[in-house]
Amino acid sequence: xxxxxxxxxxxxxxxxxxxxxxxxxxxxxxxxxxxxxxxxxxxxxxxxxxxxxxxxxxxxxxxxxxxxxxxxxxxxxxxxxxxxxxxxxxxxxxxxxxxxxxxxxxxxxxxxxxxxxxxxxxxxxxxxxxxxxxxxxxxxxxxxxxxxxxxxxxxxxxxxxxxxxxxxxxxxxxxxxxxxxxxxxxxxxxxxxxxxxxxxxxxxxxxxxxxxxxxxxxxxxxxxxxxxxxxxxxxx
Numbered sequence: 001x002x003x004x005x006x007x008x009x010x011x012x013x014x015x016x017x018x019x020x021x022x023x024x025x026x027x028x029x030x031x032x033x034x035x036x037x038x039x040x041x042x043x044x045x046x047x048x049x050x051x052x053x054x055x056x057x058x059x060x061x062x063x064x065x066x067x068x069x070x071x072x073x074x075x076x077x078x079x080x081x082x083x084x085x086x087x088x089x090x091x092x093x094x095x096x097x098x099x100x101x102x103x104x105x106x107x108x109x110x111x112x113x114x115x116x117x118x119x120x121x122x123x124x125x126x127x128x129x130x131x132x133x134x135x136x137x138x139x140x141x142x143x144x145x146x147x148x149x150x151x152x153x154x155x156x157x158x159x160x161x162x163x164x165x166x167x168x169x170x171x172x173x174x175x176x177x178x179x180x181x182x183x184x185x186x187x188x189x190x191x192x193x194x195x196x197x198x199x200x201x202x203x204x205x206x207x208x209x210x211x212x213x214x215x216x217x218x219x220x221x222x223x224x225x226x227x228x229x230x231x232x233x234x235x236x
Contacts, residue, residue, distance in 0.1 A: 015050070018050075019040075025043065027068070030043050031046055039054070039056045040054055041056065057109075061096075074201075078161050086100065086102060090161045094111070127148065128142070198230070203222055206226070207219060
């Protein structure tokens with residue numbers, strides 16, 4: 001498909017594509033996926049062209065989350081601070097991101113690591129996404145009818161989630177003695193950022209437990225527990 005030609009969901013859904021009963025998706029295989037026709041999902045492949053899966057979008061997304069090990073608890077704990085923001089599927093430098101709310105019939109789940117640029121046109125109120133797989137040399141342009149603020153807000157939360165996951169990785173490397181030499185100031189900042197991220201995660205976990213068990217989040221009690229016990233050094 002030509003890089004010069006900008007595609008829309010309407011045009012893509014009008015076209016006929018090869019159909020398969022099921023096709024598992026991976027981080028490196030698709031630019032994006034979206035609903036096609038009734039109980040069908042359209043995948044736009046990084047190798048070029050499209051493929052229709054004879055399964056609903058929800059089914060394909062849920063199977064992907066299972067195989068990619070995107071756990072509900074981790075995801076919910078992070079998004080506790082963004083209660084009204086659509087949830088993305090994040091694993092380090094990889095992210096499958098919704099363009100809008102999951103219930104929107106025109107939602108597109110796109111691989112953020114393949115999206116090299118996006119540009120909003122205030123006159124047309126459309127967002128242009130530019131995808132590129134540099135290894136394969138394939139490109140794709142997609143124009144979406146989405147709100148700029150909501151779209152970029154979803155991406156901002158994904159960026160923060162990625163940074164939190166990378167902080168965990170760096171901290172684990174430090175515990176294992178595999179990190180490169182860093183200055184004391186860098187160490188203090190890394191440790192402070194890691195503890196702050198873990199405090200957010202721990203608070204969300206406790207509140208989720210209280211809500212599921214007791215029907216209330218008990219915010220003040222959970223905050224007090226985190227402050228007193230969560231990162232208290234072990235002493236004999």
